[in-house]
Amino acid sequence: MIIRPPQNWFVRLFNWHGSVLSMIIFRLGLNLFMSIVAIIAWPYYENLNIHLTVAPFSLLGIAIAIFLGFRNNASYSRYTEARMLWGSVTITSRSLMRQTVSALPEDTATQQKLSHYLTAFSWCLNHQLRQQDATLDMQRLLPADAAAEVMKSTSACNRILIFIGKEYANLRREGKINDFVWQNIDENLNELSRCLGGCERIANTPVPFAYSLILQRTVYLFCTLLPLALVSDLHLMTPFVSAFISYAFLSWDSIAEEMEHPFGTHPNNLALNAICTSIERNLMDITGQSPLPALPVPDKRFNLI
Amino acid sequence: MIIRPPQNWFVRLFNWHGSVLSMIIFRLGLNLFMSIVAIIAWPYYENLNIHLTVAPFSLLGIAIAIFLGFRNNASYSRYTEARMLWGSVTITSRSLMRQTVSALPEDTATQQKLSHYLTAFSWCLNHQLRQQDATLDMQRLLPADAAAEVMKSTSACNRILIFIGKEYANLRREGKINDFVWQNIDENLNELSRCLGGCERIANTPVPFAYSLILQRTVYLFCTLLPLALVSDLHLMTPFVSAFISYAFLSWDSIAEEMEHPFGTHPNNLALNAICTSIERNLMDITGQSPLPALPVPDKRFNLI
C-alpha cells in the first residue's frame, strides 16, 4: 500500500492538521497575550528604563534553531530506527515463512502453525510497546496452553520466540528440516530477537530527560520574551510577527516531542496496527489461508494507527 | 552506463530545467504580487502605523533555512536509501545468477528460467511501487499459471520470491545443488526479501505529514510577508531581492518534496525502468540469451525514467 499525501501545495496549505496546532495553541495564546502586554507597556519603556532590542534575541534565536535542529535529528532518527525495526519484523517473518514453505512444501499444518506463531509475535510486540493488553490476540493466534504461558511470562514476546525456536529445533531433530536449512532459519530468529531488543531499547531509553527540558524551557522563555523585544521595532505588528516566529519554534519542538516516542497512538507515531495486519495478511497469503483481515485505511490526516 | 551532467558552469547556468521552476511559478508570482502591494502601500506605512523591519525576518529566515536543511537531509536520505535498495536488487540478482550458473553450468534451461523469475521480481516491484499494472510484464516473463497466481496474490512480489525459493529448494532436494551452495543462495533470497520490505517501508511511511506541512506553511508565509518587510529598506528593488530569496527557499522545498517520494515518475525520482532494463540485460548476458532489450537513454534533463 502506497501512502502519499496530496502533492498540490495549495491543497496542502489549507489541509487542517489539528494534532500539532492543538498541542501548542495555549502557548501561542500566551505569546499573543505577551504581545498585548508589550504594546501596552511600550510607551512607558523610557520611564521604566527598559531597553530590549532584537539583536541579542536574534543571536539566541539562531542558537535555539541550531539546537532544535539537533533535537529534531535525534527524534527523527529514533522514529526511523523504530520503523526500520518493524520493517525488519515484516521482512524476517516473510523470509522465515518462505524458508519454511520451501522446506516443507506438503506440510500445510506446520506452515500455518508457524505462521500463527510469527503473527502472534508481531501483535505481542505491538501490545507490549503500546502497553495494551495482548490477551485477546494471543488467544486468537496461539494454542490455549501456549497463550496462557505467554501471558504469564514477564517477557511475553521473548517467550514466543522461544516457542518458535523449539518448534524449529523439533523439526530439525525429526529430520524434517535439514541442518543447513535450520542454520539459516536460526539466523532469522536471531534477527527477530534483534528487532525485539531494539524496540525495547527505544521504548525504555528516551532521549535524556534533561536534554528536552533544557531546550523546551529555552524555547518557551524565548517565545514569551520575544514580543517585549520586538515591540520597539514593530509596534502594532508585534503580535503577528511574534506569533509567526513562535509558531515555527513551538511546532517544531512539538513534533520532535511526538516523534521521540514513536510507539504511541498519536497521529505522528508509527502505525503498528497497520503493520501487524499487513504481516498477518502476508503470512496468510503465503500459507494459503483465507479470508485475509481487511487492509487498514489511512484517515484524513494520512495517518494509520 | 555513466551519467554525468555537463560540467561547464556556463552551460549549466542556462540549462532549462523546467520541472522545479514550473512547480513554484505560481508561488513566485504571488511573491511578486506582494512586492507590488508593498511598494504601493509603503508611502502609507507611517499613517497606518505599520512598522516592519528586516531584523525579525532575518532571524526567522535563518531558522527556516536550518529546518529546510533538516528536511532536505531527511528527503535525500530516503532517496539514497531507495537507490541503495534497488542497487542491491541488481547486485543480488546478478550474484544469484552467478551462483546458479556456477552450480549448474550445463543446465541452460534452469538458468534461463530462474533469470526470468528474477527479472520478473524486479519489474513486479517497479510496478507495485509506481502503482502500475504489472500484468504484461508478468505474462512476458513467467509461465502462464505462475503469472496468474502472482497477479491474484495480495503481495505479488513476495509471491515471486516464494516461487524462486521453491525452485531452489527443489534443485536442492533433487541433488542438483548441494546444501552448501543452497545456503548461500538462500541468504541472497533473504537479501531480496530485505530489498522488497525496505522499498515498501519507504513507500508506505512518508515523513510524517505534519512535518512537511509545518515547514511548508512557514516557508510560504515567510515568502509572502517578506516584501512587506524589505520594502522600507529596498523600495523599488524589493521585487528583485524578495523574488530571489523566495526562489531559493521555494525551490529547495519543492525538490525536497520530490525526493521524499523517490518511486514516482517525476524527473527527480528514481529511474526504475532503466534499472529493471539493466537487470534484465545483465541476467540475459550471464545466461547467454539474446537479443538484449535496448539501453535506456537519459533525456535532455539528464533524467531516466
Add this chain to the structure above:
Amino acid sequence: MIIRPPQNWFVRLFNWHGSVLSMIIFRLGLNLFMSIVAIIAWPYYENLNIHLTVAPFSLLGIAIAIFLGFRNNASYSRYTEARMLWGSVTITSRSLMRQTVSALPEDTATQQKLSHYLTAFSWCLNHQLRQQDATLDMQRLLPADAAAEVMKSTSACNRILIFIGKEYANLRREGKINDFVWQNIDENLNELSRCLGGCERIANTPVPFAYSLILQRTVYLFCTLLPLALVSDLHLMTPFVSAFISYAFLSWDSIAEEMEHPFGTHPNNLALNAICTSIERNLMDITGQSPLPALPVPDKRFNLI
C-alpha cells in the same frame, strides 16, 4: 518496561531537574556578577574609551552554537552507541539462551549454568565500566573456582567469555550440540566479544581532550564577556538577557559533557544496573528459575541507575 517522561508541557516546564542546573549554577552566578559590573561600569565607558557592541558577539555566538551542535552530536552518538552495545548484550544473551534451550530442551542444569555465566558477563562488564568491585556478583553467579580465576584476571569479562566458549566447545565435543548449532552459537559469542570491545573503546577513548577544552573555554569566556557588550543596548535588562543566553549555552555544554561518558552513575548516564537486572530476569524466565530479582523503578527525574 516503557519509560516516558510526562508529556504535558506545563508539568515539564516546572519539573525540577537539579542535575544540570546545579552543575552550572556557579558559572551562571559569575555571569550575573559580570552583568552588575557592566551596569556599574557602563556610565564610565565613554571616559575609558571602551566600545563593545553586540555585532561581533553575535557572530561569535552563532559560531559557538554551531560548534556546540557538533560537540552535542559527538557526545550523543557516544551515548547512543553505548546504549546500542548494551542492547546487543541483552539481545545476544537471550538469543544464546534460546539456542541453548532449543538444542538441550531436557538438560536444565546446563541451561541454568550457562544462564549464570551470561548474567555474570553482563554484571562484570557493568562493574568494569563503572570501576566498581565485581567480587560479590561473581561469587553469587559463578562456581567458586571460576569466580576466583575471573577476579584474578587482568581482563575479567573476556575471561568469562573464554569460559562460555569452552563450555559450548565441550558440549560440541560431547555431541550434545551439533556442529551447525555450535556455529551459530559461536557467532553470538563473537557478538558478545564485539560488545565488550566496543564498550571498552568508548570508555578508554574520550573525545580528544583538547576538543572539549577549546569549546568550553570559548563558551565560558563568551558568557563572561557578553554582559559587557549587551549593557550599552540593554542597560538594566542586561542581567536577565545575558543570564538567559548563558543558561542556554552552559547547560548544553554541561549535558554534552555528561553524555560523553555514558558509563558513569550520573542522572543522564546509562542505567547499567537496570539493564543487567533485566538481562538476569530474562535469562531466568527462559530457563524457568525463580524468584526473579525485582524490577528497577525510575526515580523522580525519570532516570534509572
Add this chain to the structure above:
Amino acid sequence: MIIRPPQNWFVRLFNWHGSVLSMIIFRLGLNLFMSIVAIIAWPYYENLNIHLTVAPFSLLGIAIAIFLGFRNNASYSRYTEARMLWGSVTITSRSLMRQTVSALPEDTATQQKLSHYLTAFSWCLNHQLRQQDATLDMQRLLPADAAAEVMKSTSACNRILIFIGKEYANLRREGKINDFVWQNIDENLNELSRCLGGCERIANTPVPFAYSLILQRTVYLFCTLLPLALVSDLHLMTPFVSAFISYAFLSWDSIAEEMEHPFGTHPNNLALNAICTSIERNLMDITGQSPLPALPVPDKRFNLI
C-alpha cells in the same frame, strides 16, 4: 603508502593548487567586474532610486551557506562511499587470495591464474568507471579467449566475476577445495559483486541535476549581485570584500562538484590507477610473482591518478 600533505600552515597557505582556482577564475572575474560597475554606479543610486542594503543579502548568504553545507555533505559522502567500495575491492581480493593460497598451498599455477583474474576485475572496473578502453589490460591479464569474451560482453566486469565463480566451482567439484572453504570464498565473491554494483550505482545516479542547478544558480546570482549591495557600506573596499566572499562560496561549490563524480581523472577524484596497481602488487606478492609493477608516486598537489 602513507600520503600526508605538508602540515606547516605557512607552507600550505602558499601552496599553489591550480585546479580549483582555475575553475572559478572566470566567475571571480565577473564578480570583480560587477564591483567596478557598483563603484561607478553608486553615486547615481539616489537619482536612480536604487536601495540595496547588506541585511537581506546576509540572510540569503547564510541560507546559501547552509544549503552548500548540505551539498558538500552529499558530495563528500559519495566520494567516501566510492573510496570505501574500492577499499573493499582491495580487501576482498586479498582475502580471496589468502583463502586460495591456504586451501591450495602447492598449486601455484591455479593461485596465479586466479590472481590474474582478480587483478583483471579491478582494472576492468577502473576502465568501465572512467569510460576508458580496457582491451590492453584484459589481454595482458586474461587468457586470450576469456579476454575476447569479456570485451564483447555488455557487462564486462560482471563477466569476469562469472569466470572467477566458475573457476572456484570447478575446484569445488574436483574436490580441490572443500565445501566449507567454497562457502566462505563465495561470500567474498558476493562482496566483489556488491562493490561492482555500488560503483555502478554511484556512477549512474548523480545527485539529482535540479539540486545542483538550483544551488549553483543561487550562488552565482548571489555573488554577482553582492557588490551592488556592499558598495553603499564599503565604497572602494567593495572589490576586496566581495571577491573574498565569492571566493569562499564559489570554491566550495566547485570542489563539491568535483567530489560528486569521484571516478573521473580530476585532481580531487579517486586515484583508481594507484589502487589497481596496489591490488596487482599485493596479489603478486601473495602468490610469489615478480617483478612487481612500480608504486605510483603522488604529484606535487599530493594527488595520485
Add this chain to the structure above:
Amino acid sequence: MIIRPPQNWFVRLFNWHGSVLSMIIFRLGLNLFMSIVAIIAWPYYENLNIHLTVAPFSLLGIAIAIFLGFRNNASYSRYTEARMLWGSVTITSRSLMRQTVSALPEDTATQQKLSHYLTAFSWCLNHQLRQQDATLDMQRLLPADAAAEVMKSTSACNRILIFIGKEYANLRREGKINDFVWQNIDENLNELSRCLGGCERIANTPVPFAYSLILQRTVYLFCTLLPLALVSDLHLMTPFVSAFISYAFLSWDSIAEEMEHPFGTHPNNLALNAICTSIERNLMDITGQSPLPALPVPDKRFNLI
C-alpha cells in the same frame, strides 16, 4: 582501563594543553599585529576613503563556521572510524584466540604460537601506519624465518595474515580443527583483512588537499582582515575581541587538522602503542603466558601514545 579527564570545569579551564595553542600562536600573533595596525590606521580611514563594517564579515564568519563544522565532521569521522578499526583488531584477535583455545584446549604450544602471530599483526600494522621500523617487534614475536620474510615483503601486515591463514588451514587439514570451527575462524581472518584495508585507506586517502586548503586560506584571511573591520566599532577593544574570535576559529581548524590524520604520534592522535600493548596483554592472559607487559599510563594531558 577507563580514561576520563577531570570533570570540574574550573580545573579544566586552567589545564594547560599546549599542543593546540602552540600550533596557532604565530597566527594569533599575526592577528594581534593587525589589530595594532588597525588601531593606528583608523583615524586616517576617512582620509583614505576606507570603509569596512562588521556586517559583511558577520555573513562571511557564519559561512566559515558552517564550513568548519563540515570539516570537523569529516575529520572526526576519520578519527572515530580509525578507532573503530583498531577496536575491531582487538576484538577479532580476542575472538580468534577464544575459538583457538576452545578448539585446542590442550595444545598450549599452538595457542601461544598463534597468539604471537596475532600480536605481531597488530604491532606490524601500528609501525606501518606510523612509518616506523617494525624489525624489532617482528623478531621478538615471530620465528626467525617468518620475521625475515615479513620484513622483506612489500605488504608486511598482509603477509602475516597469510601466515596465520596457512596455520589454521594446516590445523584443519591435520583434523585438529574441524571444518565448522575453521569457517568461523576464517571469517574472523576476513575481518582482520578488513581492518588492515580500512586503516590503509584512511592513511593513503586524506581529505582532498584542495578542501582543507580552501578552508584554511579563508580562515586565515578572515582572521587577518577582521581587526580592520572591527576597529570602527570597538576602537581600543579591537585586539581582545578579534583575538578571541580568531582563537575560536584557528583552534578548531588546528584540531580538525590533527584528527584528520589519526595515525600520527601527536597528542590528539590514536594511542596505537597502548592499544597494541593491550592486545598483547589480552592474548597472553588468554593463553596463560606471563609476565604481562606493563600497562601504558596516560600523560598529564590525558593522552596515551
